[in-house]
Amino acid sequence: xxxSLAHRLQGFIVAGGFATLFHWVVMxxxxxxxxxxxxxxxxxxxxxxxxxxxxxxxxxxxxxxxHLFVLWRYVGACVVAWLCNSAFFFLFxxxxxxxxx
Numbered sequence: 001x002x003x004s005l006a007h008r009l010q011g012f013i014v015a016g017g018f019a020t021l022f023h024w025v026v027m028x029x030x031x032x033x034x035x036x037x038x039x040x041x042x043x044x045x046x047x048x049x050x051x052x053x054x055x056x057x058x059x060x061x062x063x064x065x066x067h068l069f070v071l072w073r074y075v076g077a078c079v080v081a082w083l084c085n086s087a088f089f090f091l092f093x094x095x096x097x098x099x100x101x
Contacts, residue, residue, distance in 0.1 A: 003062070011059030015052060023048030041089045042082070049078045 003011070027044030031037055053074055057064070064070045 008060045012056065012061075015055035015059045018055060019048040019052030022051050037093055038086070038090055042086060045082050045085050049082070 023044040025044075026047040027037075027040045030040035030043050035043070053071070057067075057070075061070075
């Protein structure tokens with residue numbers, strides 16, 4: 001049975017929200033454990049992306065296609081997002097430190 005567009009959009013938002021929250025919790029936990037913030041945000045990003053795939057697959061896009069095909073497209077998009085996240089985090093974190101000095 002196909003889900004309505006509104007139902008899929010709701011699933012997309014819920015999955016993305018939970019994945020983002022998970023990213024932040026993992027990142028904060030790693031920083032609190034003494035891991036460098038740049039490494040911690042990378043770990044949070046990967047963790048959030050893994051959870052996001054599972055949730056998006058079940059809540060928003062259950063009929064997206066075979067896992068092998070869809071997973072590689074998702075990983076490609078995640079690599080681009082991870083590079084952007086890492087670059088922005090690095091810039092803003094260092095800018096904040098420069099402003100403090």
